[in-house]
Amino acid sequence: MAGDQGSVAARRSLISTAQAKACGRCGPLAHTPSVVQSDARILIADDQADVLEALRLLLKGEGYRTATVSSPAKVLAALQQDEFDVVLMDLNYARDTTSGQEGLDLLARIQALDSALPVVVMTAWANIELAVEAMRRGARDFIQKPWDNARLAAIIRNQVELGKALRKGQRLEAENELLRVGGKGPALIAESPAMRPILELINRVGPSDANVLITGENGTGKGVVARGLHSVSVRAGKPLVVVNMGGLSEGVFESELFGHVKGAFTDAKTDRAGRFELADGGTLFMDEIANIPLNQQTKLLRVLETGEFERVGSSKTRRGNVRFISATNADVHAEVAAGRFRRDLLFRLNTVEIHLPPLRERREDIPPLAAHFLRLHAQRYRKNVTAHDPAAMRFLQEHGWPGNVRELDHAIERAVLMAQGNLVKASDLALRAGGEIASRLDEMSLEEVERHLIKKTLARCDGNAMKAAEALGLSRSAFYRRLEKYGL
DSSP: OTTTOHHHHHHHHHHHHHHHTTTTOOOTTSSOOOOOOOOOOEEEOSOHHHHHEEEEEEEEHOOOOOEEESSSHHHHHHHHHSOOSEEEESSOTTOOOOOOHHHHHHHHHHHHTTSSSOEEEEEOOOOOHHHHHHHHOOOSEEESOOOHHHHHHHHHHHHHHHHHHHHHHHHHHHHHHHHHBTTBBOSSSSOOOHHHHHHHHHHHHSOOOOOOOOOOOTSHHHHHHHHHHHHTSSTTTEEEEEEEGGEEEEEEHHHHEEOOOOSSSOOOOOOOOOHHHTTTTTTTEEGGGGGGGGHHHHHHHHHHHHHHEEBTOOOEEOOOOOEEEEESSSSSSHHHHTTTOHHHHHHHHHHHEEEEOOOOGGGGHHHHHHHHHHHHHHTTTTTTEEEOOOHHHHHHHHHTTTTTTHHHHEEEEEEHHHHHHEEEEEHHBBTTTSSSSSOGGSSSOHHHHHHHHHHHHHHHHHTHHHHHHHHTTTOOHHHHHHHHHOOO
């Protein structure tokens, strides 16, 4: 406690009490820790080692992971290097002051880094004016030293939950930012002539119950369009359930889609609803629809035609009211011609077909998309990166983008991490004019090599996932697990 006039004996008594209570060796009136394991991390800041240790033991007894620092500079350094759920910080650090100004200044800087991060302030020199000022600057709560263990634990527990809820809301808002809803429907971040017909189709078709098939290369934004269609439909208040059809092995296909009853197979310990049932009243988005094996296509066709299905292991017929939106990066019409996809199933899926152009055909959208991803990742990694310099933007516009919008997102994320100033430079992007990652294989990790090889193979196979999986000697489900793992 900076500036605390209490005796060393008093501080030793404080830490002894906290140690006893944190370890559960306390009397009937003492706080009993919940000892619920949590993945939440608490950053504790104080210039007194005994206070840090007392708080560490107390919060450890509550099941939290903690990190301790002793100065404002170390608080900011810790926040730049790691993610925390709550900051518990002293307001006084210099021993010759009790004004709390150091802590208030630090609080403002934390808020500038991450306004969603809950901060609980504490001081031995508490007064109502300082408490009001701390709350005005963004503190979520205020603790006076010496603290009450039960109250402090309750405050931390509440702030962890509130912080998680706020971050979840921000993530949903960030996901929906690509669908800036206005007027009758959403608008993609799209300023190019190639995207205008897409926006018109979303506005025209979205409010209906028509089944929609979205086609386009990997990473063009098929999932974003699906969310847009759902958000402007009469089903917007109901669930949007997403399933990667290409990632379902034949053994779990029916269980995942239609559910199962207890005892239907060895691992069926309880009844379980499938994706179709979960989407009742809403929308089922089936990604990579062209990769469903022929023998499973018949089962899907029945549901599309009648809305009827049975859970695995049950003879009871159920009905669902679901709108179907599907997507594929394959030429589904060629798959029909080759006998690998049922023509009648395609007719049911593509009442309306929306084809998304690749990013190389909508280069006018690169600057606004790049700016959007820059804002998201700068906030996520708490970096003060505000724009791209002209050379970096030129590189972005000249790049081939075989991975389309998703590749652009990953490139900007890496650039934000690498940037050393306020501007992203061309070197931060690690892109060559020809579009290859500027890293030699011997400098890459095993995962980076695997990701690079999968991207190259997909490009060589014109985005056909089945051909790429065959070329790499992988099963369909194994290949899709890797696509999901690497965000491809």
